[in-house]
Amino acid sequence: MAALSLAAPEQSPPAPSPVVERMVAFVQGLVTKRLTSDALFLPPLPMSATQALNAINQPNFALRDAVPILERDPLLAARVFRLANSAAFSTGERSVTLIASVTRLGARQLRTIIVESATDRLFHSRDPEVARMCARAWQHSAAVALAARDLCLMIGRDDGDEACLSGLLHDIGKPVVATVLLEAEKQVVEGRGGTFIGSQDWYQVISRTHRPVTQAIAEKWGMPSAVLKCIHESAEFDPNERVSLGNLLCFVNALVKVAGLATGDDIDAARTLTMIGHSMLGIDRAITDKLMSNIKDRVSDISV
Amino acid sequence: MPRVMTVDDSRAVRSIITKQLAAMHCEVEEAEDGAQALTKLQGTSVDLILLDVTMPVMDGPTMLAQLRKSGSKTPVIMLTSESKSSVIGDAMRQGIDDYILKPFKAEELVDKVKKSLKLTDAPAAAAVSSGSAVPGSGQPVDVLLIDDVENVAKRLRTLLNPQVSMLGVASAQAALAACREHPFKVILVDYEFAEVANAQFVSQLKLLCPGAAIIAMPLKPETPAKLLAEVKAKGFSDCFYKPFSPESVEDFSATHFDRQDFLVRKDDLLTVSGFVNKPERFVRYFGRLEALFPPALEGVASDCFSDAFIDLSAIPPLGEIARVLAAVAMKAKALGVGVKLIGPPELRKVLNNFEETKAMALFSDLSKARSA
Numbered sequence: 001m002a003a004l005s006l007a008a009p010e011q012s013p014p015a016p017s018p019v020v021e022r023m024v025a026f027v028q029g030l031v032t033k034r035l036t037s038d039a040l041f042l043p044p045l046p047m048s049a050t051q052a053l054n055a056i057n058q059p060n061f062a063l064r065d066a067v068p069i070l071e072r073d074p075l076l077a078a079r080v081f082r083l084a085n086s087a088a089f090s091t092g093e094r095s096v097t098l099i100a101s102v103t104r105l106g107a108r109q110l111r112t113i114i115v116e117s118a119t120d121r122l123f124h125s126r127d128p129e130v131a132r133m134c135a136r137a138w139q140h141s142a143a144v145a146l147a148a149r150d151l152c153l154m155i156g157r158d159d160g161d162e163a164c165l166s167g168l169l170h171d172i173g174k175p176v177v178a179t180v181l182l183e184a185e186k187q188v189v190e191g192r193g194g195t196f197i198g199s200q201d202w203y204q205v206i207s208r209t210h211r212p213v214t215q216a217i218a219e220k221w222g223m224p225s226a227v228l229k230c231i232h233e234s235a236e237f238d239p240n241e242r243v244s245l246g247n248l249l250c251f252v253n254a255l256v257k258v259a260g261l262a263t264g265d266d267i268d269a270a271r272t273l274t275m276i277g278h279s280m281l282g283i284d285r286a287i288t289d290k291l292m293s294n295i296k297d298r299v300s301d302i303s304v
Numbered sequence: 305m306p307r308v309m310t311v312d313d314s315r316a317v318r319s320i321i322t323k324q325l326a327a328m329h330c331e332v333e334e335a336e337d338g339a340q341a342l343t344k345l346q347g348t349s350v351d352l353i354l355l356d357v358t359m360p361v362m363d364g365p366t367m368l369a370q371l372r373k374s375g376s377k378t379p380v381i382m383l384t385s386e387s388k389s390s391v392i393g394d395a396m397r398q399g400i401d402d403y404i405l406k407p408f409k410a411e412e413l414v415d416k417v418k419k420s421l422k423l424t425d426a427p428a429a430a431a432v433s434s435g436s437a438v439p440g441s442g443q444p445v446d447v448l449l450i451d452d453v454e455n456v457a458k459r460l461r462t463l464l465n466p467q468v469s470m471l472g473v474a475s476a477q478a479a480l481a482a483c484r485e486h487p488f489k490v491i492l493v494d495y496e497f498a499e500v501a502n503a504q505f506v507s508q509l510k511l512l513c514p515g516a517a518i519i520a521m522p523l524k525p526e527t528p529a530k531l532l533a534e535v536k537a538k539g540f541s542d543c544f545y546k547p548f549s550p551e552s553v554e555d556f557s558a559t560h561f562d563r564q565d566f567l568v569r570k571d572d573l574l575t576v577s578g579f580v581n582k583p584e585r586f587v588r589y590f591g592r593l594e595a596l597f598p599p600a601l602e603g604v605a606s607d608c609f610s611d612a613f614i615d616l617s618a619i620p621p622l623g624e625i626a627r628v629l630a631a632v633a634m635k636a637k638a639l640g641v642g643v644k645l646i647g648p649p650e651l652r653k654v655l656n657n658f659e660e661t662k663a664m665a666l667f668s669d670l671s672k673a674r675s676a
Contacts, residue, residue, distance in 0.1 A: 086503075088504045150511055156481060156484055239405065242405075268393065268396070269393060275392065275402065276389060276392055276403055276405065280387060290511070291511075
């Protein structure tokens with residue numbers, strides 16, 4: 001996970017410039033066109049992750065079924081070992097086999113770690129500008145996943161796992177849009193060199209255009225319907241379903257941004273959403289203060 | 305009496321708000337729309353405005369803009385069925401204190417109005433002091449015991465001091481529900497119960513009860529040090545071994561629920577409380593006194609009293625007190641504070657046994673000590 005020094009500036013960005021508005025319209029148009037014509041490259045879920053998730057979703061799934069699949073993906077297997085032997089799951093004795101490790105974690109935690117691993121791989125880029133954005137976005141997504149799961153726990157909801165997965169995936173389209181934007185930018189400045197919009201504007205364009213791509217990737221990855229619905233509904237509060245998972249994710253997303261783990265979004269807008277969210281979901285500020293008090297440390301210390 | 309204005313085109317909403325605020329001893333002014341509210345505010349002032357967004361004649365945001373333009377800084381809470389962030393964001397920029405979404409619960413209205421008016425609640429109810437905690441009461445409870453065998457909670461209850469309140473649960477889910485409901489001082493977790501004896505569960509408990517000591521309950525092993533290290537790696541702070549004995553429960557109680565005020569300072573008078581426990585706990589009693597005296601003497605020095613009067617009337621005159629007083633004498637000397645003891649004449653004999661204490665002045669009562 002990226003170091004916290006990469007966290008986005010906490011001050012509110014300046015009002016969007018006309019260039020940003022034009023770029024938003026351009027990127028939205030481009031993304032829609034490519035999505036509808038199936039011409040946008042949506043990163044696939046790694047084969048091992050797809051197979052493992054398919055296996056977990058089978059009604060007669062046994063944890064041992066996941067072992068041969070994990071054995072073919074050393075990165076994922078290493079992650080499973082690491083978590084199974086972490087303080088969180090340790091039973092005092094080191095787990096040295098994959099079967100012991102997956103048994104220790106259980107199916108629900110295994111599903112989360114598979115998605116976490118796939119998502120983490122996506123938030124990397126060789127391009128330094130995209131890499132910086134990815135580092136921020138990954139850190140933000142991990143924080144939203146942690147906080148969403150913990151908020152469910154604190155208010156007595158039983159859909160913490162779905163909230164966690166939705167948090168991990170809610171910005172998954174950003175690296176793809178960042179690449180699209182970078183392509184467009186290179187075409188515009190070709191021959192002249194340099195960039196034509198600043199970093200802050202760049203982040204804003206991505207924040208405002210990634211949602212259809214995020215949704216498309218989550219669908220492509222075969223996420224559960226509750227997670228897809230949650231991601232789809234998390235852009236704005238729905239007053240008709242006040243305590244929906246989508247509203248909860250929208251609220252936690254804003255809380256995390258206000259807590260300083262933003263990705264270049266408008267912090268004032270996030271503050272507005274937190275004010276609405278407390279009333280929308282009927283959550284006391286004391287709970288969210290507790291939830292956010294050490295979120296930066298937690299996200300830098302531990303894996304989801 | 306605080307004055308609150310409710311601005312809403314719905315008579316029913318105004319009526320509900322007026323009723324709830326009247327119960328809070330607020331005087332309530334009503335207005336049907338923004339224009340009427342601004343007119344009324346020309347002739348009167350209020351401490352808080354509860355403002356709807358969509359109203360005929362003049363809507364909430366327009367009224368808010370005009371109010372702020374006139375220089376008014378009266379706190380405003382938006383109370384509306386509008387939840388679009390663009391609309392509420394504009395209102396935030398104009399300056400609103402808070403937001404309540406309709407339909408709303410009375411508690412939310414009361415809480416936010418109180419906060420905005422800076423009204424304080426009556427002191428919270430005292431902690432449950434009887435043995436059985438009342439589930440769902442929200443009151444602080446001393447011990448939460450998590451064990452899937454019911455007898456464990458029963459056994460501990462019989463051994464614990466009745467003044468220590470306790471709640472026993474048999475599942476992780478019930479434990480988390482209890483933690484959402486009550487603050488606990490100590491949470492005891494069955495270490496043989498896999499559902500709860502793991503670091504993830506401990507971190508969840510810590511999230512819900514940040515101040516609680518979370519203690520594992522394993523069977524006593526052959527190598528306690530190794531087990532303690534393992535237990536700590538999972539986030540537990542300590543071990544409390546099963547099966548319980550009266551002695552181990554008493555130790556546990558003494559560590560976590562010592563409600564005795566060993567030493568009380570009032571200005572220059574330090575009063576040592578009597579000993580109320582089994583004789584084998586004397587050592588711990590004097591140990592606590594030894595730890596409490598230095599900060600108490602520093603308090604006396606810090607408040608610029610030249611002498612500290614130490615009332616030892618209630619303590620048993622044992623040799624250990626001389627050791628404590630020897631440390632007191634050295635600390636007082638270092639601080640430049642004189643010490644005058646109040647206690648029974650037999651204490652003289654004890655004091656004479658030690659070089660550091662034999663010169664300490666002893667009086668039979670406080671008035672004699674003060675007039676000396």
